[in-house]
Amino acid sequence: xxxxxxxxxxxxxxxxxxxxxxxxxxxxxxxxxxxxxxxxxxxxxxxxxxxxxxxxxxxxxxxxxxxxxxxxxxxxxxxxxxxxxxxxxxxxxxxxxxxxxxxxxxxxxxxxxxxxxxxxxxxxxxxxxxxxxxxxxxxxxxxxxxxxxxxxxxxxxxxxxxxxxxxxxxxxxxxxxxxxxxxxxxxxxxxxxxxxxxxxxxxxxxxxxxxxxxxxxxxxxxxxxxxxxxxxxxxxxxxxxxxxxxxxxxxxxxxxxxxxxxxxxxxxxxxxxxxxxxxxxxxxxxxxxxxxxxxxxxxxxxxxxxxxxxxxxxxxxxxxxxxxxxxxxxxxxxxxxxxxxxxxxxxxxxxxxxxxxxxxxxxxxxxxxxxxxxxxxxxxxxxxxxxxxxxxxxxxxxxxxxxxxxxxxxxxxxxxxxxxxxxxxxxxxxxxxxxxxxxxxxxxxxxxxxxxxxxxxxxxxxxxxxxxxxxxxxxxxxxxxxxxxxxxxxxxxxxxxxxxxx
Amino acid sequence: xxxxxxxxxxxxxxxxxxxxxxxxxxxxxxxxxxxxxxxxxxxxxxxxxxxxxxxxxxxxxxxxxxxxxxxxxxxxxxxxxxxxxxxxxxxxxxxxxxxxxxxxxxxxxxxxxxxxxxxxxxxxxxxxxxxxxxxxxxxxxxxxxxxxxxxxxxxxxxxxxxxxxxxxxxxxxxxxxxxxxxxxxxxxxxxxxxxxxxxxxxxxxxxxxxxxxxxxxxxxxxxxxxxxxxxxxxxxxxxxxxxxxxxxxxxxxxxxxxxxxxxxxxxxxxxxxxxxxxxxxxxxxxxxxxxxxxxxxxxxxxxxxxxxxxxxxxxxxxxxxxxxxxxxxxxxxxxxxxxxxxxxxxxxxx
Numbered sequence: 001x002x003x004x005x006x007x008x009x010x011x012x013x014x015x016x017x018x019x020x021x022x023x024x025x026x027x028x029x030x031x032x033x034x035x036x037x038x039x040x041x042x043x044x045x046x047x048x049x050x051x052x053x054x055x056x057x058x059x060x061x062x063x064x065x066x067x068x069x070x071x072x073x074x075x076x077x078x079x080x081x082x083x084x085x086x087x088x089x090x091x092x093x094x095x096x097x098x099x100x101x102x103x104x105x106x107x108x109x110x111x112x113x114x115x116x117x118x119x120x121x122x123x124x125x126x127x128x129x130x131x132x133x134x135x136x137x138x139x140x141x142x143x144x145x146x147x148x149x150x151x152x153x154x155x156x157x158x159x160x161x162x163x164x165x166x167x168x169x170x171x172x173x174x175x176x177x178x179x180x181x182x183x184x185x186x187x188x189x190x191x192x193x194x195x196x197x198x199x200x201x202x203x204x205x206x207x208x209x210x211x212x213x214x215x216x217x218x219x220x221x222x223x224x225x226x227x228x229x230x231x232x233x234x235x236x237x238x239x240x241x242x243x244x245x246x247x248x249x250x251x252x253x254x255x256x257x258x259x260x261x262x263x264x265x266x267x268x269x270x271x272x273x274x275x276x277x278x279x280x281x282x283x284x285x286x287x288x289x290x291x292x293x294x295x296x297x298x299x300x301x302x303x304x305x306x307x308x309x310x311x312x313x314x315x316x317x318x319x320x321x322x323x324x325x326x327x328x329x330x331x332x333x334x335x336x337x338x339x340x341x342x343x344x345x346x347x348x349x350x351x352x353x354x355x356x357x358x359x360x361x362x363x364x365x366x367x368x369x370x371x372x373x374x375x376x377x378x379x380x381x382x383x384x385x386x387x388x389x390x391x392x393x394x395x396x397x398x399x400x401x402x403x404x405x406x407x408x409x410x411x412x413x414x415x416x417x418x419x420x421x422x423x424x425x426x427x428x429x430x431x432x433x434x435x436x437x438x439x440x441x442x443x444x445x446x447x448x449x450x451x452x453x454x455x456x457x458x459x460x461x462x463x464x465x466x467x468x469x470x471x472x473x474x475x476x477x478x479x480x481x482x483x484x485x486x487x488x489x490x491x492x493x494x495x496x497x498x499x500x501x502x
Numbered sequence: 503x504x505x506x507x508x509x510x511x512x513x514x515x516x517x518x519x520x521x522x523x524x525x526x527x528x529x530x531x532x533x534x535x536x537x538x539x540x541x542x543x544x545x546x547x548x549x550x551x552x553x554x555x556x557x558x559x560x561x562x563x564x565x566x567x568x569x570x571x572x573x574x575x576x577x578x579x580x581x582x583x584x585x586x587x588x589x590x591x592x593x594x595x596x597x598x599x600x601x602x603x604x605x606x607x608x609x610x611x612x613x614x615x616x617x618x619x620x621x622x623x624x625x626x627x628x629x630x631x632x633x634x635x636x637x638x639x640x641x642x643x644x645x646x647x648x649x650x651x652x653x654x655x656x657x658x659x660x661x662x663x664x665x666x667x668x669x670x671x672x673x674x675x676x677x678x679x680x681x682x683x684x685x686x687x688x689x690x691x692x693x694x695x696x697x698x699x700x701x702x703x704x705x706x707x708x709x710x711x712x713x714x715x716x717x718x719x720x721x722x723x724x725x726x727x728x729x730x731x732x733x734x735x736x737x738x739x740x741x742x743x744x745x746x747x748x749x750x751x752x753x754x755x756x757x758x759x760x761x762x763x764x765x766x767x768x769x770x771x772x773x774x775x776x777x778x779x780x781x782x783x784x785x786x787x788x789x790x791x792x793x794x795x796x797x798x799x800x801x802x803x804x805x806x807x808x809x810x811x812x813x814x815x816x817x818x819x820x821x822x823x824x825x826x827x828x829x830x831x832x833x834x835x836x837x838x839x840x841x842x843x844x845x846x847x848x849x850x851x852x
Binding site: 035037068069070071074088090098105108109112113130133281282283284286289291292293330334337343346347369370375 | 518519548552558596758763
């Protein structure tokens with residue numbers, strides 16, 4: 001690309017010869033513009049098309065406001081898909097209807113820039129309805145130029161959402177019939193029902209007076225964006241002589257006579273949104289936010305040494321949602337990790353978590369863990385009867401079941417595993433919070449299996465439980481689970497299902 | 503230092519470490535934790551999080567942000583990815599780098615929220631319209647959710663192409679130790695981006711080529727890129743393949759079950775091995791051929807009714823019998839189940 005210096009030279013010669021030059025080619029024009037292969041000296045738009053005028057008004061405003069370098073022009077799918085032929089600005093061509101979504105992200109990536117979404121009626125008011133409404137509702141600081149010519153131009157004259165009642169198109173061959181296609185869509189009025197937009201105006205390219213009004217509106221919309229005021233939207237009623245089957249003069253007349261009565265020209269919104277309170281967002285460094293501990297944060301606490309008696313140890317925890325089933329699994333997993341093991345935690349997940357039963361699989365291993373899915377757990381922690389009945393048959397032979405109750409259900413058949421009944425809910429209640437039932441079970445599990453150290457559990461509870469009052473109860477709950485095994489099971493003070501006692 | 507982390511959260515941590523600045527997405531189970539973690543972390547480190555009105559809007563926001571040169575991502579699960587396909591095709595056509603995560607759930611239709619691997623065709627074979635390819639990375643652990651996300655951003659930028667993380671509900675929901683290392687992300691220059699500056703004023707991001715010859719030339723250019731990527735970027739992992747007589751092939755969560763199945767088979771004297779593709783596109787054909795060169799049978803296991811198995815068969819060109827075992831609906835086979843399948847099929851060889 002190169003600027004037309006020849007023409008400038010010619011102009012100076014004319015000036016030197018004493019002629020007054022009133023019109024000259026804009027210095028922005030190029031001899032050859034690479035974005036446009038053919039049609040260097042003309043547009044691809046039809047004679048009398050409104051896009052040419054709209055483009056010119058926007059380009060003039062950008063030039064006058066000195067925004068050319070700062071502008072990112074988002075072109076739609078439709079006749080104006082090739083807007084980048086004419087706008088010597090950064091340009092992003094978007095999928096049909098999605099320009100406001102793309103413009104949203106462009107503006108957020110480049111907040112100081114001017115982002116223009118230029119769309120037709122099919123693009124904006126049909127396929128892209130969701131995107132325009134939501135961009136407007138978020139009050140994105142972008143400018144949308146909505147060219148409404150009541151028809152699909154590029155695809156050859158199909159019905160648009162703004163096609164007038166009775167207007168013929170290739171897909172409404174008998175004229176638009178509200179019983180079948182509904183009524184024309186009034187986008188300005190729709191958007192004006194939202195709180196966020198700063199400026200909404202409808203203009204028309206029907207005659208010179210209205211074109212001058214359009215010029216003003218376009219300029220104002222861009223100024224508001226430049227000043228960071230908010231979402232600005234200008235609907236431009238525009239002629240499409242080719243598809244309408246009219247000559248350019250008739251087409252302009254048709255806007256005045258048919259379109260404007262249906263789409264009244266008006267300023268629908270012209271004020272800055274009242275200031276609102278936004279909650280603050282804390283700012284942190286990436287390592288802080290992602291909980292990445294760097295080495296300069298002092299020495300790590302000395303971990304208790306533990307000789308694990310297993311290669312791999314598998315635990316299934318099951319119960320009602322809300323019994324802390326998933327949390328107990330997570331705590332055990334965290335403990336295993338702190339003791340230097342390979343660990344995995346896999347939950348049952350989904351809607352059943354809230355109301356029904358929940359369970360999770362915990363693997364503790366000295367080696368890389370294959371499947372995190374446990375078929376035959378070494379230990380089942382059953383927090384309720386349903387879980388006991390469901391999962392007890394899966395427990396590895398010689399494994400252990402810890403059941404949250406003082407006795408087994410009467411008709412329950414003892415599996416090939418040992419069962420210990422622990423009234424953990426009652427114990428936790430007495431300590432002050434039923435919520436600690438899972439921690440009582442954890443204390444018992446650790447004491448009975450010695451898979452992980454109680455000291456590790458204390459450390460994990462200290463860091464993972466945030467509520468101070470719960471911390472104290474949890475400490476007691478852990479000890480109570482521990483003591484239950486020591487005092488009641490090992491000495492046989494409470495009769496266990498298999499009569500087992502140390 | 504290791505931290506216990508959920509797979510879905512690890513993706514966001516990896517993305518931020520990779521220098522990703524924006525997340526646009528829409529919630530869906532079992533991928534919602536990704537949006538939630540992004541909503542929590544991105545604003546705190548000066549990035550952008552926006553919950554879009556739909557997956558369609560989300561992917562087009564990704565397109566817009568990518569056009570400015572930002573590292574950007576989105577995540578969803580099957581139905582959301584179906585909605586995104588047009589946008590992904592546009593990203594590929596306009597050569598915009600971006601990372602999209604699919605935490606696969608059961609389909610078709612509303613299906614369910616349990617894990618499946620049934621989006622292989624949709625992601626690996628394109629899914630959207632036109633001649634294009636996505637990088638597709640298949641993590642099998644929480645650590646890989648983060649590591650492969652970083653790799654996905656690098657591949658996306660290097661090749662100016664979308665990269666997909668294809669994981670399943672289990673890998674997304676499970677927790678494992680995660681080790682992260684912080685260093686400032688090195689971002690490549692993107693002179694093609696549109697940034698609202700004098701230097702980038704000339705730039706146009708577009709996928710439209712009206713003249714058939716122009717479009718063909720564009721497609722050839724993309725194809726050259728894909729050929730180059732196929733040669734350089736295929737990744738895989740093997741386990742006990744050196745002396746294997748039977749080769750198990752699976753990716754993602756399935757590869758974890760298969761790994762345990764290999765151990766079980768070897769305990770019982772059957773020399774089994776595992777081949778795990780890490781990149782599903784480009785598919786590690788050469789490595790698979792090598793791993794399968796001495797085996798008498800290949801068993802492909804997927805959480806689908808047979809999708810990746812087609813690529814395995816294409817790679818092995820009929821030289822080794824390839825059998826398939828699949829579970830669907832959210833059922834993940836147990837180690838015992840795979841073992842019994844393996845034994846039946848090995849016995850049939852005798």
